[in-house]
Every structure is written in C-alpha cells, then in structure tokens.
C-alpha cells in the first residue's frame with residue numbers, strides 16, 4: 001500500500017494552512033510533529049477525505065482518493081482532533097451507531113464492538129453513558145470507533161491529549177501493533193508519543209513539511225548541537241541570556257544546563273546525546289509550545 005501526497009496546498013481565504021506538501025507513506029507508524037497551527041489537522045482532514053485540498057492530490061496505490069468515494073472510506077479509520085460523543089448514548093449504542101454509518105451489518109458490528117472494547121480495555125463500560133466517562137476513556141472510545149471497519153489506513157489527530165501517562169503508553173503500544181500491516185498516521189505536539197515508535201517523523205512548520213526521516217536520522221542532524229554545562233545557580237541567568245536553553249536539571253547544588261548551539265558554547269560544555277525534545281526546540285524555539 002502506498003499513499004502519495006502530491007503538492008497539497010490548502011487555503012482558507014487569505015490564510016495558507018498547507019503549502020505544497022508532498023510525501024509518500026507506506027505501512028508503518030508515522031508521527032506528525034509540529035506546533036499548534038502548523039497544519040497537522042488540515043493535512044489529516046484532507047487525508048481522511050473530509051476536506052478537499054485547494055490544489056494537489058492524494059493517491060492510494062496510484063488512484064486519486066477523490067475518485068474512490070466509498071472505496072476509500074471503507075479502508076479508512078479516522079479519529080478527529082475534537083470528536084463529539086453523544087453523551088446520552090451508552091458506549092455500546094454509540095459504537096453501534098458509528099458502525100451503522102460505516103455500513104457494517106448488525107451481527108458483525110456487535111462482534112466487532114466486543115472485540116474492540118477488549119482491545120481498548122473498556123469492556124466493563126459497555127453500558128455506561130459516554131457523558132460519564134473520563135477523558136482517557138472517551139479517547140479510547142474514539143479509537144474503537146476508528147477501528148470498527150478494520151481500516152488499512154488509520155489517522156489519529158492528537159489522540160493522546162487528555163490521557164494520563166499510563167493510558168498514553170498503552171495507546172502508543174496499541175498504535176505500534178496496528179502499524180505492522182497498516183498505514184498509521186499520528187499527529188502530536190508531545191514528543192514522547194512518537195520518540196521510540198515512529199518509523200518516520202514528519203516535522204510540520206507553518207504549513208510546510210520541513211523534515212521527513214527516521215527518528216535516528218533526524219537526531220543525527222543534531223550531533224554536536226546539544227551541550228550540557230554543569231553550572232552554579234548564580235551562572236544560570238547569564239547562560240540563559242546568551243544561549244538557547246533546552247532544559248535545566250538540578251544535580252545536587254549544581255545545575256545541569258542543556259544548551260542548543262551550533263558551536264561549543266563554553267570551555268566546560270560537554271556534547272550531549274540529542275533527543276526529540278531538543279529537536280522540537282531546535283525547530284520550534286520561537287513558537288511557544290502549548
């Protein structure tokens with residue numbers, strides 16, 4: 001399977017939300033990383049065929065998805081960034097409703113719902129009204145609905161927002177398992193969601209795709225650009241004024257200052273192993289992350 005994104009541009013009036021984005025995706029988990037407003041949701045809506053590009057096209061195995069109609073929707077699972085659940089519906093009724101929209105036969109839908117409630121560990125909440133669920137549980141219902149038709153392409157937009165750390169890990173593992181024989185696209189501005197699981201990371205900035213590479217390749221680009229200095233607390237202010245700081249970690253009565261710098265920032269500086277947090281700051285330093 002190959003999803004080809006060809007020179008996609010999307011304009012909302014004067015606002016260009018996507019600017020000439022091209023890339024190719026095959027089976028595996030892709031992490032879209034970018035600050036708020038960088039165009040992740042716009043791109044995912046186009047890939048989920050709920051929105052049309054202003055120009056450019058998306059091809060699945062060489063066929064324009066806008067010409068595939070139902071054929072494409074049948075292959076697709078989509079968890080929108082803000083998905084509404086009908087709060088008076090039980091989990092079961094909501095999933096049955098979505099299954100009907102997707103054209104699943106009722107008996108098959110019932111079996112699939114039970115199977116998926118086990119997968120997302122919500123079997124005990126089957127008869128609970130969705131309005132009574134925690135944020136993390138709601139997200140898991142969202143994932144279950146996206147999986148009802150056993151999609152070959154799964155698109156999840158900031159799915160870990162509102163999940164606690166344990167739920168986030170479980171969710172990451174689930175997506176990773178799914179990605180063995182599917183194209184899975186995950187957008188996030190939380191680096192740890194994708195650091196160890198993504199086949200490739202796509203870095204979006206201001207509507208353009210500025211990087212697409214395996215995590216270790218992206219991080220390789222930061223070699224000798226991340227440094228640590230063991231400083232005294234009184235020095236921190238001066239270092240902060242002169243350098244781009246990635247983090248400050250208290251180490252006894254000293255402070256380990258992590259600095260992003262093209263050149264060795266100080267005699268005492270030691271090169272550090274770059275991580276995706278550094279990468280994120282490297283690209284998005286001037287934009288305040290949420």
Ligand SMILES: Nc1ncnc2c1ncn2[C@@H]1O[C@H](COP(=O)(O)OP(=O)(O)O)[C@@H](O)[C@H]1O
Pocket residue numbers: 012015016017034035036037038039040041042043
């Ligand atoms: N329906 C819309 N009308 C006007 N502008 C929009 C609309 N949707 C998104 N935008 C703008 O497009 C840009 C990209 O937004 P979005 O795709 O939501 O980014 P992200 O998901 O990365 O936060 C932002 O500047 C946003 O304000």
Ligand SMILES: [Mg+2]
Pocket residue numbers: 040041042081157158
């Ligand atoms: Mg978004």
